[in-house]
Amino acid sequence: LDYQHVQVPFEITLWIMLASLAKIGFHLYNKLPSVVPESCLLIFVGLIMGGIIYGLNDRSPPVMDSDIFFLYLLPPIVLDAGYFMPSRPFFENIGTILLYAVVGTIWNVFGIGFSLYGICQVKSFRLQDVSLLHNLLFGSLIAAVDPVAVLAVFEEIHVNEKLHILVFGESLLNDAVTVVLYKLFRSFCEMPTIKSVDVFAGIGKFFVVGLGGVLVGLSFGFTAAFTTRFTKDIRVIEPLFVFLYSYLSYLTAEMFHLSGIVAIISCAMGMKRYVEANISLKSHTTVKYFMKMWSSVSDTLIFIFLGVSTIGENHEWNWPYICFTVIFCLVWRALGVLVLTFFVNRFHVNTITSKDQFIIAYGGLRGAICFSLVFLLPDFHRKKLFIAATTVVILFTVFVQGMTIRPLVDLLAVKRKRESAPTVGEQIHIRFLDHLLAGIEDISGHWGQYYWKDKLEYFNSKYLQKILLREYDQPKSSIVLLYEKLERKHAMELAQAGQLGHGLAHPSFLCSAFLCSSSDRTVITDQKLEDTPNPDVLDNMQEILARNLYRIRRTGPAYNRHTLPGDSEPAERAKEILILRHKSL
């Protein structure tokens, strides 16, 4: 037996296996996940495992290594979040999100820090040796809402899109603020005296850390898009680039002490559009699937490790400090949301209701990021108290808030996510309004979001697409694109209506219709189709489509390590196009 030799990969594989099996186990009983969030169950599994390890070895089980967390477990989750981020609601609410993320987090840090310092002054609590700076440092790590915990809970309660993006966006973007404040206070703790210059330098750092992250992310994202222009002959390694470049952006940002989370999100959002257009459909399925899989495994491991690390002798218990930490976390967040929303609502037509405000305040869950940060603290005599307080806050928010938020959402009748996707009619109106508002903003000289969106779109089609896309056609006008979209939608409608109305149709067209529907990834798949098309339009469409669309692509026999079955032969397709053209003439 030679265990030493294979120990590292063997243990890693076993941990991942344990996590996956735990996940399967929960889903075997359908009732369990609908009552208790998965994160709670996983922490519970972790607690049991930690207890077993503690009982067997009679010493504290190993705590989750901060390096492992920040370098290996966090990036997949953030990448997944960034890649699947619904960009429209995100950019529509970017102002509010930034306000919550920056001002709200600073508010919480100082609020919690100062009020805990106040508690420390009460003599009977025996906490007078905890200085103001230490309290602020603690505040800076406990104030930040955790994206992993928020995602785990909010994904299951299906609140409306705006509410979701407000909480989730805040949890992602506050990373820059947390990084700066945490590092600032930690360096202040080690300095003998603090000059006012240092404070101003700290404020300047906000912008460097945040905007630097965005820059690093975007540059890696565009490089990734550019690289996928040249992968036509080796489709199998296409998904790799998506992962490699995003990870490099994260690591590079971390290397320069910028915000890695912001970097990887910018990278994912920047490259998504171009990469999707360049890579094959199968590569894209693989990218999406693997991202989900990886983030799901990471997230499971994080919660299990969180449970395991809780057990042990790392804690110093002090009732008043710990209780007041929990209370202040709740109170300051609630106050912050109230005050900030008051200002937000004054400048917006589409206001945030008081129910939404309650859910935003209540959804401020803490998680593994706080936990990793508290273990990274320099050693000082009260570190164990901070660890205990952080653990309690995390467990309280994940268990108590996480388990009660679903019933509360039901009770308050918070506006839910709209289950059906917008119809084509709605989409046309939205597009029309966007154009109209961009025009109004341009004429009135107000540089609002529609103006910038229009400019960005222009810049994109004029320059970026030419550089980053492989098969770049002339930029089509919106109206042509919309026509194509409608055409495909009707093809699908007909395909479905035929089932019910027994209409006779040209077979090639129907196959093509199905082909189109499966090749069009973003638009059609999300739409509910009507069951009753107009027969006149039907005949007309039928003819148009039969003339213009191409037959189904088939796969040839192939056994090669560098290609997958299904890469279509362009020569055959070109011939087909020729034949169809010839016929129509």
Next chain:
Amino acid sequence: LDYQHVQVPFEITLWIMLASLAKIGFHLYNKLPSVVPESCLLIFVGLIMGGIIYGLNDRSPPVMDSDIFFLYLLPPIVLDAGYFMPSRPFFENIGTILLYAVVGTIWNVFGIGFSLYGICQVKSFRLQDVSLLHNLLFGSLIAAVDPVAVLAVFEEIHVNEKLHILVFGESLLNDAVTVVLYKLFRSFCEMPTIKSVDVFAGIGKFFVVGLGGVLVGLSFGFTAAFTTRFTKDIRVIEPLFVFLYSYLSYLTAEMFHLSGIVAIISCAMGMKRYVEANISLKSHTTVKYFMKMWSSVSDTLIFIFLGVSTIGENHEWNWPYICFTVIFCLVWRALGVLVLTFFVNRFHVNTITSKDQFIIAYGGLRGAICFSLVFLLPDFHRKKLFIAATTVVILFTVFVQGMTIRPLVDLLAVKRKRESAPTVGEQIHIRFLDHLLAGIEDISGHWGQYYWKDKLEYFNSKYLQKILLREYDQPKSSIVLLYEKLERKHAMELAQAGQLGHGLAHPSFLCSAFLCSSSDRTVITDQKLEDTPNPDVLDNMQEILARNLYRIRRTGPAYNRHTLPGDSEPAERAKEILILRHKSL
């Protein structure tokens, strides 16, 4: 700047990135890969990089760590090879493959070892200090054909399936022999005296190492299949199990000093059939894609590292020893193939032609496995000579043989791989002959391959499928399955014929036809379809299909981390089945 912190993941990511970019680079110029095999180009890139590192640091660049090679780079390639192994030709030729792998490898080891010992006796070569045991040890590591190198070359020359599987199967299965002989001779080198008991124990080990590997692999494979029965609610982690269990089987085998390669191949071949039936189509695409991607990257890294490691001061040059090593490798392999094939041809109707024999002998490429093994040798004064000889043999086989094999195959007009898949007619005949031969063998009392295949199929449908498959219907007879297959094939034919013959068809049926064709993974996609169906059969089929097949599945809007868009709703489908049944009554 904090490089230390992110060094490990950063450098790994950069190496992978370099490998992928090198791959893209080669494929940008279409002419290059058709003349020079990719493996040569990659070694060349490695040589250049090694030269740069050597030039900058003025010391030998780091050699490829054997642990990294055996634990991280080799498993993905072998997994890919095992998973995509064409099982029919493999099991049809298993006897011949085993003969080459076991007897052939032993023949080569002793042949090369003894004749090199003879060379060492020539006084003018100054090699008298190399003992017989050391020569045999060297023989055991240089004799084995390398699966990575063989795959890289044979995938591109498209020889006929039998020839391919003979060389490739041998390269995979000789691992058990190599492991045993290498470890045996290494332990003999360290023993003071060798008893005849030890030699017999060595022979017994063959069976333990080989069969143990098969057992470990199969048990993990069946566990994997069993696990995927329960992943219905969490599709995203399905692909994970395929990778985790295969890797665990490899590590477990390595831990017990069994053959890891044999284990992972058995695991992949054992689970493939059941896992494919249990997991969703998208999961399966991801599994296939990721396997290809991973093995492709591993293989690229191996060749680059091979190049990098060649540069440096690890070599001791001795012209006679190195030249004679290359000559003996070629001669003994050629002799071995000739002699073994003589016996094989006496017992088979379908003989191996002399052209095939030449390609088998010539295709015995050496690669990274020898290279890693030679670095694992215990330190003794002639180790550097062995390293130099191994490097030369690898470079000679990969460059000279690898680059000339394609012109030779053209020149000799070796039978090529059949490009088109067998037609349904051929398939029916093959199936019929299998049954017939199984019956003949049963009656005549001869337990040949058909008899065992039939028994295994019976055992599979009677017991294994019930345990391992999620949706297990009653075992259907072959004829029903064949009927279903034909039905689908006709559906596709019609779909295509409609394009050309303008036949009118029921639309729902055509969509269903396309659906079937895309849901049937193994059979239809490989077949060339005829363009001229009989109109009477067409009408008939049309009616049958329109009544029996279901409409296309659509995806609903979903934004959730644990599900992907596209998991169909079973409720709707059940309703549809009900409606169709109702109509047909």
